[in-house]
Amino acid sequence: MAETTFTAEPNRHDATTVSLIDAPLSAVYKAYTDADLYSQWWAPPELTVRVDRFEPVTGGSWRIVNVDADGNEYAFRGVFHEVSPERIVQTWEFEAMPGHVSLETVTFEEVDGKTKVTSHTVCQSIEDRDGLKDSGMEAHAPVGMNQLEKVAQSL
């Protein structure tokens, strides 16, 4: 199990997830930048994932749809500001709430053969940050990071 902490202080625009993944940095980075691998870990396990677009390069775009058991679709999209082993910086928008965009920065650091993943998200408003936190970000953080670890360990 990956050790994961989620931090979202009150009255701030940002939230941070830090996880120590028991896999090499190259494998973790691959799990972030390969559409098939990414779709295996990013969503809650009760949802299926359809990747409509995934261009993990600087200037690329992405659109990913989560589908629940009843066929309801939850679409997310954004653009990649930077994709490099140093950091991945991308925008996020839940299409059902247009105009609410967040900026995520993921950094990777090798620590004793493991990989420390820091995901920092900043929202346009404190209310958006609170909404994101309470609508699944906080609950999903350890689940997603465990899934990421499994995918990275399989490589």
Place this chain on the structure above:
Amino acid sequence: MAETTFTAEPNRHDATTVSLIDAPLSAVYKAYTDADLYSQWWAPPELTVRVDRFEPVTGGSWRIVNVDADGNEYAFRGVFHEVSPERIVQTWEFEAMPGHVSLETVTFEEVDGKTKVTSHTVCQSIEDRDGLKDSGMEAHAPVGMNQLEKVAQSL
């Protein structure tokens, strides 16, 4: 002269510029989405502007270089998350400070034949926001908005 206010409360990630531009919304929007027009108003007047890339569409990228009298270059780049008359959402990075990215959201509203422009910027950290504010954002806001008004009025 455009009426411009700049707000950056202490200990926050964001800053907001609001300006009432005495020109139609269509002209203001064009001044934001045409490379030649944009380069006429975005920079401080003592700098010349070179547009290396300007793709003002959802998913597009941009890179603009300001050049001072001594030939020193100050390059900025980012990606467009959304470009529509409703809002322009884009990332910003000063290339001399890699890894410090901000997210800007510009909205346009018609008010009695004028155009209210609201530019909201959120940074990855409070320190970045303070740095941006003090390195020219606050001082340039009214200058840039006046330049924008002139360009929009010329259309």
